[in-house]
Amino acid sequence: MRDWHAAAAAGRMMEPALPRLALADLPGGAEDVVLCATAHLATDLRRAHGEAQARAGRRLWRPLQGATVAQWLEHTISAALLSGEIPPAAMPGRFLTPAQERPLWETALREEMDSEPLADLFDTEALVAAAIEADQLFRLWRIEVPADLESEEYRAFRRWQELVAERCRNARWVTQAEALLWRLACLERGAGKMPQRLLIAGFMTHDPLLEQVLRALMQRGVALFELDFATSAPVAPRHLPAADRAAECRAAAAWARDWRARKPDVRLRIALADLPATQATLEAALEAALRPQAVGAGWAPLPRDFVFSDGQPLAEIEPVATALRLLRLAIGPRQVALAEFGALLCAPGWAGDLSAADLRARLDVFLRECLPAQTTLERIVRRSLAWLRQEDEKAEKANDTDSQTRRLAVALAALQDAARQSAGRAAPSHWAARFAAWLENLGWPGERPLLVVERFACDALSELLTATILLDDVAGRIEAGMAWRELRRQCRARRIRPLPGTRTSQPAIEICRLGDVPAGPLDGVWLLGLNESVWPPLPRPNPLLPAAVQRARGIPAASATTLAAAAREAQAVWRASAAEVVFSWSRQAGERMLRPSPLLADALAVGGLLSEGKAALPAESTAPAIELLDDARAPAVSADERVRGGTALLAAQAICPAWAFYRYRLGAAVLPAPTFLLDARARGALLHLALEAFWRGRAQADLLRFMESGALPAEIARVVDQALAEFGRRAVEPLPSRLAGLEKVRLEALLARWLALEAARPPFRVLACEERHEISIEGLPVRLVVDRVDALADGRLVILDYKSGRTARAESWSEARLVEPQLPIYASCVYPDRPLAAVALARVVSDAPGFAGVAEESGLLPGVKSLDEQRRRYALEVFPDWPALRRHWAGSITELAREILQGVAAVVCERESDLAYCEVKPLLRLAERRQQWEETQAILAPGAGAAGRAVE
Known part of the structure; x- marks a missing residue:
């Protein structure tokens, strides 16, 4: 086989000693198990295996068994427990879920930090996450820290670790890391049913858990293999140095659009070095390139040709985001930011979001005009109820039987009642029940028919609230704020991925991280954002363990050399996964000049240059011809039209005619900015x-x-x-x-x-x-x-x-x-x-x-x-x-x-600085015009352009 200890010292996992098998050669079923580096890869492999079986002409096949090492261990040992192979008495105690373990660490941290004068400045949530990660590294990597390398952070971590261990011993609880080691020990003692063959996939750095599992399986006679990802010979990638990240995203979107036009059943993958930071920009570029006609909310339910493999955090999906904001307002601090309340007041997802939308918008304007920027919820509700009573009287005089004022008044009163009920301490399940009742009283999730993903998100939130009962034993009696923070954390951690069954076919384009190597053959691959600052990833050792010890033990996240080797191997896998491969990077970010990743040196020497202008060219469209309308002139002022504004109207017309038209004829305006009484x-x-x-x-x-x-x-x-x-x-x-x-x-x-x-x-x-x-x-x-x-x-x-x-x-x-x-x-x-x-x-x-x-x-x-x-x-x-x-x-x-x-209403001005106080500046679409100009310059010959009065 191989010398695992030598591999650990080298910080590597894969070596040629393991024979390779292709995905198409696996029949599926329980006889073959694939251990994957990530859960996403396991899912991708199951899908790719099914497609390979279908291409081979099979009508029926057994699904591929793929899982992460921890998932497979848990499944195998749980099956042994259920079958009686492992007696229940052998269990060390009650296994804690991640949500249950977290309050133990948070309590340990708070007990020690209560005496710190600057305790409020610490990010407790991030510190707890770092402590849990440090505990897992400490146990799985068998870390020993010499006395001369012990830092203050490490000693604090050891104290927290001992406090958690003491509580677990007293209550017979088992943390995640301890449970993983116990399952591993059971496997080494011969427990659990073994497959005939076991393959590993996607491990590009050393993993001590995998090392011990493979050693145990080898001793039990299981045939070990490595999954071969290569679907074609490595190709020479083309490369694109883009002006900035936005231009890079537009070029990738144009490339995907061209592929989609040439081959409707195309399979593409766009992999990003910094997916969270670039996701919004790339999503907008793909929407503009693939669905330029998709303007308005009516397009939201329709499936898209692209999908983000990471999904979306539950906390960011609209009904759940509104629910968290409502609960935060009910239990929040005494002072409330009026601007935040106004945004929530106009948000969908509660209390007449459709029928009372105009009423809520007018109430927002009223509150901004009469209350300071920081105020209390009680004061907001009192002012709101008084204003709503006046509106209700007006509605009665006008014989308006469909007035929404009373329903909105009931919801605001319910919000204030919730704030009064948020005092004291109680079990997490008690707060969860109250949260659910408060949301129901507030009309959540609103009147609008929900999209499929929104319904799924609402169900997921209900599941989290119901599961809160599992925290009662470990968390004890807590304040409402702590219960809300835990709910928000779980909503942020849980990601809603594309749902099966919401479309008839797999989206043509998948966007993922660079570390999520592809499981099946692809037509094209675009690796985006390959700048030296993000690729290879920078080392991020755990802050609670000495960095030198982490590097000595070969922990990948602590070693730049290991991360660079893994990035180079992932890059090689991508190059062998498709017939066309494109590498791209940005030359500039703001005023800062950027350079390509040093890992691209070999690729740049053999690959061809892709023109940014060519990548941004519009594809030929079969849609009907678009009529060009000159909107520089509005309808003339009619005899019965009243135009207000005085000298401000004339000033706006002088600076930019469109400003005068939008502001004083159409009545567009910004909301009043709440101020501290005297602005x-x-x-x-x-x-x-x-x-x-x-x-x-x-x-x-x-x-x-x-x-x-x-x-x-x-x-x-x-x-x-x-x-x-x-x-x-x-x-x-x-x-x-x-x-x-x-x-x-x-x-x-x-x-x-x-x-x-x-x-x-x-x-x-x-x-x-x-x-x-x-x-x-x-x-x-x-x-x-x-x-x-x-x-x-x-x-x-x-x-x-x-x-x-x-x-x-x-x-x-x-x-x-x-x-x-x-x-x-x-x-x-x-x-x-x-x-x-x-x-x-x-x-x-x-x-x-x-x-x-x-x-x-x-x-x-x-x-x-x-x-x-x-x-x-x-x-x-x-x-x-x-x-x-x-x-x-x-x-x-x-x-x-x-x-x-x-009706002269053109978007023209002599100096853009004159628009500094323009209330309707977003309607002028200056950024869009600037982007269109830049795209045109990328296509036209250098030096092409137009002179004259600025159109900004």
Whole structure:
């Protein structure tokens, strides 16, 4: 046979000493058993064996017996126990499941860490997982740590291990690692029925458990073989260096699409070095390439041509994800993030998710407008119930008999009742029963018909809740939060894989990890993400055991050499599994340059280069011709259509016409962002109120008189108090006294500094403060509020617009499209016939207050230059005099109004930075346009492109 100890020292498992057998040569049945490195490989082998038998013309065959080493040991020894071959008295105790063992370790950790001052900073869940893994490594690999290599982490692990062992001895419980060793000992003593032949498959690193099993089977006369994976001679792979990971995924998807078009019954495999990180990107690329017409929820139930072998975590499937969030809210901390509650309120899976969807969305908007970013569940429910009562009264007046307000109110009240019932400690099964009752009261899993995978997920969650009774003995009485965390952990660990019976044939494309070698013949293989940072995998020794000891014992995860050898062998298996093999990697990730894996050196020397542009070419389609529509122009504004927005509408039209159309004609908007009582807008409103209270009906002479008499601080305090009082009357909730006091101090200091600047101006009197106007521009009604209009001694006007931030700018006033049109509108449309001296933005800020604008002559406003002094911006040939500037403004604003009325709605802008505050930016689809441009550049000849106004 072979020297197993030498193999262990080398960190290898497979050697040529074992004869090889092909999968097609196995008849199946109990006489042949295949021990697989992973459960996924065992499943794949059973499927591939059945396909091989069918290709051989057999109508009936016995299924292949495949399992992992641990699974086969458990099955074999359990059968010996049931048959009486092993007496029940020989059992060492009650075998614990992984879910039962975990609370023992968590209790041991918490008992020791309770005295640690920084215990809350530890990731207990990850630490428990590391401790369980360390215990298995410690026992299976027979680890002994010399005293000089003992670390603090190792000593802590040994203490936890002893605490767990003591509890197990007292209760006659057996951990997973101990149970595995006991079954192995039974096998070595001759227990269990043995197969005639045993094959091993997929083991590319040393495994001590397999080593001992094979030694025992060899002594019992079982013929040992190695499964031969090769289905063809190794081929020279083509390779693709892609621009980034997204481009790499698009190229792989295009390659799969081309194969699918040429051969409908194709079998492809895309293997990823970093599947979890790339899965979403690759899934989107495959959807776009294979089902470009699949837009909308109606396509969700239909089978896809690709499948992810890993499946999806149960916790991420929508009904279960909603259930976990609802339970978390019921048992969670006293403070609740309003944004998270709003997302849950609009989520499917509970309380009228279909019939009350609009009602719940409107409630979300209401809560965002009246509650701070962090609040309590009790406060949320109280506000919600009050709002729902008002909506119910409106529905009754409108004779709406199908109102959903009461049903939603009942669900929210049930949520608050659940929160009240979540205190105290109880057995896990008690909390599981409560969780199930709470979900039922909340209308889970909702009204929408569930997809097959969603129904399966709901059943899986119910199974986990029912199985919680098994934790009562080991976990004892626990808090609701701990029960929820254990349920969430199990939902994350359990993966829902593609269900048998949901489609008539195997999907053409399977996506898996690079370590999941294929079991049967394939038409094509694409190995994706072969960068040096992820392939071969980096060593990850267990943090609780000394890394040097792990490397000395040959533990694969601790040795870079072992991992590299295993990766090289897996790569060789992939090369011999299909007629076409493609290796790809990314050249860049963000600003970071990447390099291919060093394991590709030999392949790059013999393989050909695959063009990224060729891989991304669209396949010829047999679908009907697609009509190209120019959506740059919307319907013209009709006579009965009311378009709102005021100066903001004109500003949006100037920056990007599509912004104005989506926001002000279609009514698209972002949800209000919950804030801690005073956001930038609220502070700006307070400033406007205070300045209005000070200046209304006054002149600069009044300000100078206050300053000379020393009464200015008292007057400032009075107007600030008046502003705060008015703000409180308008607000949904009054400001807390402490916050109001801080805001009063801030406003008083701000006004004092600003008024000192105003005192340096030439004499003026205030004609209007916060004056409202309704005007018509080319038939477009526009409502305006002029912050302030001053009159100089000679009767000319100075128009001011307060700005409490530093984002506003006057640079666009000389451009064809006015992105800051407020003051130009006032100057040219509200007061077209009045003599005008200056227009300026009044930046009332604490660090650099001042004016920014343009004046007919210098010296009218501090820091504001005259038109003649700004000729770099206002060219003489375009703006020869002051009236020309006003005519330019009038013409530009008129043209913007005409565009709106005519339906001009193209996605164009001069500077993408102008879209920083665009509320409908996702609707502009800038990323999609950028991606389309990049794909086009990959196809076109270098240098092809278009110049002109940015279309972003």
